[in-house]
Amino acid sequence: MNAPADHAHLAPELHLREVPAALIDALQQRFGPQCSTALVVREQHGRDESIFDVPPPSAVIFAESTQDVADAVKLAAQHKVPVIPFGVGSSLEGHLLAIQGGISIDVSRMNQVLSINAEDLTVTVQPGITRKALNEAVKHEGLFFPIDPGADASIGGMAATRASGTNAVRYGTMRENVLALEVVTAKGEVIRTGTRAKKSSAGYDLTRLMVGSEGTLGIMTEITVKLYPLPEAISAAICSFPSIEAAVRTVIQVIQLGVPIARCELIDAGTVRMVNAHSKLGLREEHMLLMEFHGSPASVQEQAEMVQEIASEFGGNAFEWATTPEERTRLWTARHNAYFAAIQSKPGCRAVSTDTCVPISRLADCLLDSVAEADASGLPYFLVGHVGDGNFHFGYLIDPANPQEHRVAEELNHKLVHRALQLEGTCTGEHGVGLHKMDFLRREAGDGAIDMMRTIKQALDPDNILNPGKIFTY
Amino acid sequence: MNAPADHAHLAPELHLREVPAALIDALQQRFGPQCSTALVVREQHGRDESIFDVPPPSAVIFAESTQDVADAVKLAAQHKVPVIPFGVGSSLEGHLLAIQGGISIDVSRMNQVLSINAEDLTVTVQPGITRKALNEAVKHEGLFFPIDPGADASIGGMAATRASGTNAVRYGTMRENVLALEVVTAKGEVIRTGTRAKKSSAGYDLTRLMVGSEGTLGIMTEITVKLYPLPEAISAAICSFPSIEAAVRTVIQVIQLGVPIARCELIDAGTVRMVNAHSKLGLREEHMLLMEFHGSPASVQEQAEMVQEIASEFGGNAFEWATTPEERTRLWTARHNAYFAAIQSKPGCRAVSTDTCVPISRLADCLLDSVAEADASGLPYFLVGHVGDGNFHFGYLIDPANPQEHRVAEELNHKLVHRALQLEGTCTGEHGVGLHKMDFLRREAGDGAIDMMRTIKQALDPDNILNPGKIFTY
Numbered sequence: 001m002n003a004p005a006d007h008a009h010l011a012p013e014l015h016l017r018e019v020p021a022a023l024i025d026a027l028q029q030r031f032g033p034q035c036s037t038a039l040v041v042r043e044q045h046g047r048d049e050s051i052f053d054v055p056p057p058s059a060v061i062f063a064e065s066t067q068d069v070a071d072a073v074k075l076a077a078q079h080k081v082p083v084i085p086f087g088v089g090s091s092l093e094g095h096l097l098a099i100q101g102g103i104s105i106d107v108s109r110m111n112q113v114l115s116i117n118a119e120d121l122t123v124t125v126q127p128g129i130t131r132k133a134l135n136e137a138v139k140h141e142g143l144f145f146p147i148d149p150g151a152d153a154s155i156g157g158m159a160a161t162r163a164s165g166t167n168a169v170r171y172g173t174m175r176e177n178v179l180a181l182e183v184v185t186a187k188g189e190v191i192r193t194g195t196r197a198k199k200s201s202a203g204y205d206l207t208r209l210m211v212g213s214e215g216t217l218g219i220m221t222e223i224t225v226k227l228y229p230l231p232e233a234i235s236a237a238i239c240s241f242p243s244i245e246a247a248v249r250t251v252i253q254v255i256q257l258g259v260p261i262a263r264c265e266l267i268d269a270g271t272v273r274m275v276n277a278h279s280k281l282g283l284r285e286e287h288m289l290l291m292e293f294h295g296s297p298a299s300v301q302e303q304a305e306m307v308q309e310i311a312s313e314f315g316g317n318a319f320e321w322a323t324t325p326e327e328r329t330r331l332w333t334a335r336h337n338a339y340f341a342a343i344q345s346k347p348g349c350r351a352v353s354t355d356t357c358v359p360i361s362r363l364a365d366c367l368l369d370s371v372a373e374a375d376a377s378g379l380p381y382f383l384v385g386h387v388g389d390g391n392f393h394f395g396y397l398i399d400p401a402n403p404q405e406h407r408v409a410e411e412l413n414h415k416l417v418h419r420a421l422q423l424e425g426t427c428t429g430e431h432g433v434g435l436h437k438m439d440f441l442r443r444e445a446g447d448g449a450i451d452m453m454r455t456i457k458q459a460l461d462p463d464n465i466l467n468p469g470k471i472f473t474y
Numbered sequence: 475m476n477a478p479a480d481h482a483h484l485a486p487e488l489h490l491r492e493v494p495a496a497l498i499d500a501l502q503q504r505f506g507p508q509c510s511t512a513l514v515v516r517e518q519h520g521r522d523e524s525i526f527d528v529p530p531p532s533a534v535i536f537a538e539s540t541q542d543v544a545d546a547v548k549l550a551a552q553h554k555v556p557v558i559p560f561g562v563g564s565s566l567e568g569h570l571l572a573i574q575g576g577i578s579i580d581v582s583r584m585n586q587v588l589s590i591n592a593e594d595l596t597v598t599v600q601p602g603i604t605r606k607a608l609n610e611a612v613k614h615e616g617l618f619f620p621i622d623p624g625a626d627a628s629i630g631g632m633a634a635t636r637a638s639g640t641n642a643v644r645y646g647t648m649r650e651n652v653l654a655l656e657v658v659t660a661k662g663e664v665i666r667t668g669t670r671a672k673k674s675s676a677g678y679d680l681t682r683l684m685v686g687s688e689g690t691l692g693i694m695t696e697i698t699v700k701l702y703p704l705p706e707a708i709s710a711a712i713c714s715f716p717s718i719e720a721a722v723r724t725v726i727q728v729i730q731l732g733v734p735i736a737r738c739e740l741i742d743a744g745t746v747r748m749v750n751a752h753s754k755l756g757l758r759e760e761h762m763l764l765m766e767f768h769g770s771p772a773s774v775q776e777q778a779e780m781v782q783e784i785a786s787e788f789g790g791n792a793f794e795w796a797t798t799p800e801e802r803t804r805l806w807t808a809r810h811n812a813y814f815a816a817i818q819s820k821p822g823c824r825a826v827s828t829d830t831c832v833p834i835s836r837l838a839d840c841l842l843d844s845v846a847e848a849d850a851s852g853l854p855y856f857l858v859g860h861v862g863d864g865n866f867h868f869g870y871l872i873d874p875a876n877p878q879e880h881r882v883a884e885e886l887n888h889k890l891v892h893r894a895l896q897l898e899g900t901c902t903g904e905h906g907v908g909l910h911k912m913d914f915l916r917r918e919a920g921d922g923a924i925d926m927m928r929t930i931k932q933a934l935d936p937d938n939i940l941n942p943g944k945i946f947t948y
Binding site: 117119120122161162163164168172173175176189191192193195196197198199200202203204205206208209211213228229252256258296298299302359360362389390424425426427428430431432441444445446448449450451452455456458459460471472 | 638642659665667672679731772835863899901918922934946
């Protein structure tokens, strides 16, 4: 999915800082084969799923321990050189890009489960473990980790972007599910935040300050998250609707009635067509809600009955149920492959993704006007949404060689964000700010809050070496 | 409950800063009758439910608007004079005490509900509204605000101390339930953090940095919190147990099985005796769990049956049910009056309260050893606990004129905190650090994390005027 290198219009402003040869020498001496300067390795670490093309980092450190991370940061700090943590590279917003130069610290080898505390429903992991690997590691305990952003992202990356996904409507986001951290600071010191206690009033909430800070305040080296008992019963269902509005009105009522639905996802008819073409799923090509219910058998049935009743009021068709694990996997494959199905529907394209999230009462207003604008633009797009949370994503499919398409996509995104902010929402529900939403964030948060963020950043990282140039300018 | 003024041994170290007459003049000019320097008013604002006695603030501003708070802070900032926000004065840890002098900003007149968004399950309030008043204001919408720390605290105070209470086991704490804030900074500027969107990845989580910062980083002037639909069915029950251990083992199993119990409180037999004496409730004087179940009628029954089964395995007696609102009120009155019942059981006493919280698997270890130590000490005490969260409180009842009793109580607290930290817990589950737990926090968080907190504080409040001397030293 790499774009050709000649599309300067896609590049963010670069402020490349010097990476002295003395630093590379010192890194090679300390890390030996764990330090790579090979172009192919650097390029792989200088790119994510965003539309941006920038020069790669000067070296990649494959950290295998907290000490490795601390030592790499200390060496970089001596030379005031940027360090950028790297998990699996699934960021959508340019978080990983070395726009000020520097070195990449790849934590993917730090992928161990350090301790499972099944009785307390907690697990402590290294940041490089992916969510699927974590779930494999805990399932024999009858437990699972619900946060599911689609991609098989690393837990470190998910914490750094405050990720969420399809289960957040019931289980919350990384904000609610990270209990404690070990963090390497800008000086290369190792600190701990939080404990395994379920709640605490012990001073500033450094854990939640780090969660969502996108690598700009510290590098996470251990992460303790909550687990949940695997539900006794799980049922998933598809319901199709005559209009997006009918689907959205159904969702709003489900949420307002407090039904503890575990997943509640919208896919519009056009995206279902792309998914069918890509994954041969044979789904009915209509707007649809994909839902999942967790609980005791009685509670799952009670929830499903309530939702069916509401859906039928809005013209929803009868549910198609998926009760076996295989059927459920097929159904959620449709949801998770939407992005890739869309990308492949237009060869060579990239997606400009949106990520607004609004209060549920504003969801119809926000979504329907934006659909009308997208339809009018003529750009192909996909539309999926964690609508139970008021969060949805357009992906406008653009030819990266065509500046006009890029401009149209960004205008659509602009209008959508502006609308979401007017409706008391946010420009980013779960992807983070990165490079792509810095202007949006300023508009959302206001200069006062941005000043406060900047003041914190400058205090904790005075030489601005931790993933500089992301979230806001300074 | 004010102690006589001659107990110097109870006083924390004072570093009184000058409050110039020019500032008092300026405040009186700006605020007229909203500014009081009357001794009785100042003394009322210079004291909370903690054991500390310190000189009162030099003036009290009765703020009626955000602008009032901002102007008061700006005037104080010109003279580098401390400002201490005041809600209803129910802090247990000395949060409100003017240990560096300064002025109190009383926000109790800022007690309005600004907007109820019933469809989104959110409400925006001023900080001075109490939790009971908030619940009165939203109940006609079929909604409630679950956080219940016992005292009818202000929402501002609850947010500032990251409070929780009896419902946290199901609904979370202020950490999970505050969505957005308006905050007056140390410069007297007004910023907003967060939005009404249910989730967000938009930059640093300033909302959660402010929640629990105990007035040291800013003064909250608007608070948006989550609401919940009033449960269709509520049942409360008492179950008594032959030992504290049997009660605790029951709780541990209930939590580990994922039963969504709404309240799960321990009261030990001695405390039940105090409550009976105080409130004439005629409760069976045994160790007991007070529980509440929320949900659909079927789900409440299902939960209750599971818990009864577990309790009976550990020798718990048959449940005594309270299904009418009046019966439930009687039962929760027992829990909420425990503190006052205990205080009144020993005339003239004060309580040294503990607030440890540990992972649920460690609860029995932590609690039982501490009970044995308390029994051996000979000091009377009360013991209550939000045991579903692993959080419990001893209140050692001391004669404030008796240094020996105070010493014994602090030693017990010390041992308890040390034990909780070894068991991966926290020194404070919900009361905050204030003046009382600064040493404990340093031990819990470590010098590195305290340095990070201090760095943030110094960056956001360089003249150290926002509630100085609390949480950590600087």
